[in-house]
Amino acid sequence: xxxxxxxxxxxxxxxxxxxxxxxxxxxxxxxxxxxxxxxxxxxxxxxxxxxxxxxxxxxxxxxxxxxxxxxxxxxxxxxxxxxxxxxxxxxxxxxxxxxxxxxxxxxxxxxxxxxxxxxxxxxxxxxxxxxxxxxxxxxxxxxxxxxxxxxxxxxxxxxxxxxxxxxxxxxxxxxxxxxxxxxxxxxxxxxxxxxxxxxxxxxxxxxxxxxxxxxxxxxxxxxxxxxxxxxxxxxxxxxxxxxxxxxxxxxxxxxxxxxxxxxxxxxxxxxxxxxxxxxxxxxxxxxxxxxxxxxxxxxxxxxxxxxxxxxxxxxxxxxxxxxxxxxxxxxxxxxxxxxxxxxxxxxxxxxxxxxxxxxxxxxxxxxxxxxxxxxxxxxxxxxxxxxxxxxxxxxxxxxxxxxxxxxxxxxxxxxxxxxxxxxxxxxxxxxxxxxxxxxxxxxxxxxxxxxxxxxxxxxxxxxxxxxxxxxxxxxxxxxxxxxxxxxxxxxxxxxxxxxxxxxxxxxxxxxxxxxxxxxxxxxxxxxxxxxxxxxxxxxxxxxx
Numbered sequence: 001x002x003x004x005x006x007x008x009x010x011x012x013x014x015x016x017x018x019x020x021x022x023x024x025x026x027x028x029x030x031x032x033x034x035x036x037x038x039x040x041x042x043x044x045x046x047x048x049x050x051x052x053x054x055x056x057x058x059x060x061x062x063x064x065x066x067x068x069x070x071x072x073x074x075x076x077x078x079x080x081x082x083x084x085x086x087x088x089x090x091x092x093x094x095x096x097x098x099x100x101x102x103x104x105x106x107x108x109x110x111x112x113x114x115x116x117x118x119x120x121x122x123x124x125x126x127x128x129x130x131x132x133x134x135x136x137x138x139x140x141x142x143x144x145x146x147x148x149x150x151x152x153x154x155x156x157x158x159x160x161x162x163x164x165x166x167x168x169x170x171x172x173x174x175x176x177x178x179x180x181x182x183x184x185x186x187x188x189x190x191x192x193x194x195x196x197x198x199x200x201x202x203x204x205x206x207x208x209x210x211x212x213x214x215x216x217x218x219x220x221x222x223x224x225x226x227x228x229x230x231x232x233x234x235x236x237x238x239x240x241x242x243x244x245x246x247x248x249x250x251x252x253x254x255x256x257x258x259x260x261x262x263x264x265x266x267x268x269x270x271x272x273x274x275x276x277x278x279x280x281x282x283x284x285x286x287x288x289x290x291x292x293x294x295x296x297x298x299x300x301x302x303x304x305x306x307x308x309x310x311x312x313x314x315x316x317x318x319x320x321x322x323x324x325x326x327x328x329x330x331x332x333x334x335x336x337x338x339x340x341x342x343x344x345x346x347x348x349x350x351x352x353x354x355x356x357x358x359x360x361x362x363x364x365x366x367x368x369x370x371x372x373x374x375x376x377x378x379x380x381x382x383x384x385x386x387x388x389x390x391x392x393x394x395x396x397x398x399x400x401x402x403x404x405x406x407x408x409x410x411x412x413x414x415x416x417x418x419x420x421x422x423x424x425x426x427x428x429x430x431x432x433x434x435x436x437x438x439x440x441x442x443x444x445x446x447x448x449x450x451x452x453x454x455x456x457x458x459x460x461x462x463x464x465x466x467x468x469x470x471x472x473x474x475x476x477x478x479x480x481x482x483x484x485x486x487x488x489x490x491x492x493x494x495x496x497x498x499x500x501x502x503x504x505x506x507x508x509x510x511x512x513x514x515x516x517x518x519x520x521x522x523x524x525x526x527x528x529x530x531x532x533x534x535x536x537x538x539x540x541x542x543x544x
Contacts, residue, residue, distance in 0.1 A: 006101045008108075008157045011150035013492060014115060014143040019134045019362065025120075026362070029134060032120035033360060036128055041071030043222045045080055045242065048087035049235025052080060060219050063131040064358045064368035064404035070128055073218040076243030081210070081251035084239035088182040088208035089257060091236030096178050096206040100160060103204050104153035110231035111149035114142060122223060126192045127359050129219035131367035131404075134359070136322045137192075139490070141220060144193035147493035148511070152201055155513035159520070169530040176520040178206030180286050181259030183519065184252045185209050186245070186273075188264045189216035189370055190325045196224055197510055198262045199238045202519040207260065209238045210252055214265075216370050218242045249273060256283050260519060263292040264327075267425075267454075267503050270294045291518050293498075293505040295425040296456030298479070298488045299332040299448055301471060303462030304339060304438050310485060311461040312346045318459065318487030319431040320354060320409040323369050327504070328457040328481070328489040332422055333431055334448060336438035344394070344433070347411060351395040354409050368404040369428055375405040378428030381421055382410055390416045391432070417447055425454065441467075445474035456500030457481045457488035480507050 019026040041060070044051035057072040076084075095103070114122055119142050126132050126141035164172040183202040187195040199211040213221035225240040241248055252258060253276050261277065263270055270292045277288055300315055318330035335343050359367040369375050379399040385391045396408035412421055412432040421432040436444040448458075458479035460471045468484055475482065480500030481491055491498040497512035499505060508515045 008101075008104060008154045009150075011147070011154050011494065013494065014146040014150075016143050017119075017138055019138065026134075028120045029123055032124040033128065036070065036124050037068070039071075040069065041219070041222075043071060043073040043218055043242070045074055045076050045084075046225050046229075046240035047080065047084050047236075048090070048239070049229065052083070054080065058215065060129065062128055062404070063370050064406070066372075066404055070219055073215075073222070073242050076212075076241045077247050078251045080241060080243065081248045084210045084241050085182060085252065085255055085257065087236040087239050088210055091234060092178075092182070092208045095208060095234060095237050098206075100156065100206075103206065104156060106228070106232045107149045107153060107200055107204055110227050110233075111146045113227055113231060114146050114149075118223070118227060122192065122220065125220040125223050130189060130192070130217055130370065131359055132322055133364065133367060134362055141192035144191070144493060145196040145224070148193060148197045149200065151494045151511065152197075152204055152516060155516050156204055158513055159516060164524070169528065171527045171529065173525040173527075175523045175525060176205070177523055178202075179259035179289060179519060179521055181257040181284075182255075183207045183209045183260035183262055184249075184258065185211045185262045186249075186265060187211070187213050187217070187221065189214040190322070190327070191264075192217065192220045192224070194264050194510075195221045198264060200228070201510075201515055202260060202262060203233075203237055205516055205519040207519055208236065210241060210248075211238055212241050212243065212245060212248050215242060245269070249276070253277055253280055254283070256285055258284055258288055259286050260289040261291065263290075265294065267294040270505070289518050291506055291508045291515065293327065293500070293510070294503065295427075295454055296327045296329070296500060296504050297332060297423065297425050297452035297454045298328055298330050298457040299334065299452075300330045300459045300461060300488060301334045301444075301448055301475070302336060302339075302343060303460065303464065303467050303471065304336040305464035305467055306339075306461040307463055307485075308342060308346060311343070312350055314459060314461060314485070314487040315347060315431070316350050316354070316409075318489050320351070320366055320429050321489065323366050323407070324409075324429040324431075325370060325374075325427055326489050328491070328498075330459065330488050331426060331431055332448075332451065333433040334444065335433055335435050337435050338438050340435045344413070347433075348395045351409050351411050356406060356408060358404065366409060366429060368406050370405070372401065372405060374428065375399065375401055375407065378407055378426055378430060381424070381426050381428075381430060382407075382412070385412045385414070385419070385421050385432070388419065390414060391419055391421070396429070418451055422451060441470070442474070445471065449475055449478045453503040454500065455479055455502030456504035457483070459483040459486060459488040461485055477501070480504065480509075
């Protein structure tokens with residue numbers, strides 16, 4: 001039945017539960033955490049809607065208690081990648097032909113399932129698997145996931161409503177077809193919401209997807225996959241394929257039906273896969289769409305007019321929430337020389353008071369970094385800064401892996417504005433500060449703009465309106481998301497479309513219609529109601 005003009009309910013952002021003491025949501029979440037800890041899961045692949053177990057497994061460990069195993073997941077290889085491609089292509093015609101409102105309904109129902117039925121499950125799974133606090137899990141695995149699943153269908157309707165003009169006797173239409181082939185979605189460990197958006201955004205536009213989740217997030221991502229199936233997603237539309245990135249990507253990117261790549265991860269991996277795609281161009285049926293969000297070396301620029309307390313709060317939250325494992329996390333801090341002592345003293349005092357430990361203790365502000373490899377890399381940066389001769393660790397800096405991958409929130413003060421920890425992405429709880437000469441603000445802006453190859457997020461802390469305007473103009477290309485008097489993290493779907501340029505990615509703005517446009521191929525249709533019956537034009541008539 002498609003004899004009406006349907007409209008998606010206008011979405012609003014999902015309210016954030018605060019999990020305060022004695023609240024019912026806190027009790028439900030703690031109960032769900034304990035249930036999951038007792039239930040060792042055996043997580044299969046999902047191909048064509050069916051569970052596939054390869055018998056080659058890897059353990060799922062809590063980062064903040066690495067002796068605790070939550071379960072195992074089965075590892076996909078080349079054979080399973082080929083199975084997933086076939087399953088996707090087999091499902092393609094029927095899914096693409098489904099009325100758009102029916103596709104939208106699947107994801108709107110999934111949003112409602114999370115909001116009402118599985119809120120505690122999604123929070124608990126993300127907390128245990130990715131070492132997020134209750135608040136960080138709530139804003140990510142519940143609220144942002146729901147927002148993507150509600151706002152993207154609304155944007156889909158807006159795209160379909162974009163139609164061309166008409167002249168007398170003709171009707172012009174634009175149809176927005178899915179891409180001709182399948183989309184490959186590769187998702188990161190740090191946000192369950194990104195793991196939700198990257199496969200579902202192409203899918204709701206009529207595409208079929210092969211999804212490779214990050215190995216460190218398989219636990220929560222599997223919950224998402226089961227949710228989509230419960231919400232009515234047909235078999236094969238999204239195929240869940242945890243496993244070796246190299247093995248899966250080699251098969252996927254060599255398929256002639258590869259049509260799109262939706263990625264969030266490291267710059268190095270993205271560039272490598274882009275090169276691989278480029279080398280295979282001649283064998284593809286279409287030019288693949290490539291959408292990627294990679295790293296960041298995000299800044300907070302403190303203007304001399306900045307207010308102290310709100311700036312310190314923005315720095316602490318922006319740099320250290322979720323252990324700095326956000327591509328948007330602040331890792332470069334610029335402090336004016338004229339006010340350096342008060343800002344540094346206040347920051348050191350606040351950072352030193354941050355509680356760290358297992359996320360099951362709700363009193364902790366930070367948990368553990370994701371795994372041992374990340375732990376070793378981050379601690380290496382701290383130690384090199386400590387012994388560099390041009391920097392000193394003035395807060396935190398301790399690393400302890402005896403029970404979990406714990407690194408104290410760390411503040412480095414450097415004399416070199418282009419030192420290693422000011423330039424390289426660290427992806428951990430490490431913030432490097434540089435005291436700039438505020439007698440030459442233009443030179444300081446140029447320093448911020450040119451230090452990093454990335455261009456993801458940045459924050460300007462100031463109260464003087466003219467200074468805010470000057471900073472915005474000077475730093476307009478330094479970040480895809482700029483914040484004034486706020487931390488550079490926490491973009492909200494529908495309010496701050498997210499993405500950066502330069503080495504940070506293709507800036508296709510997740511959380512807006514711009515991202516969805518990448519997953520359709522428009523066709524222009526002209527219908528002539530009064531076609532001409534002669535090939536002769538009026539100018540040809542008569543004698544010269």
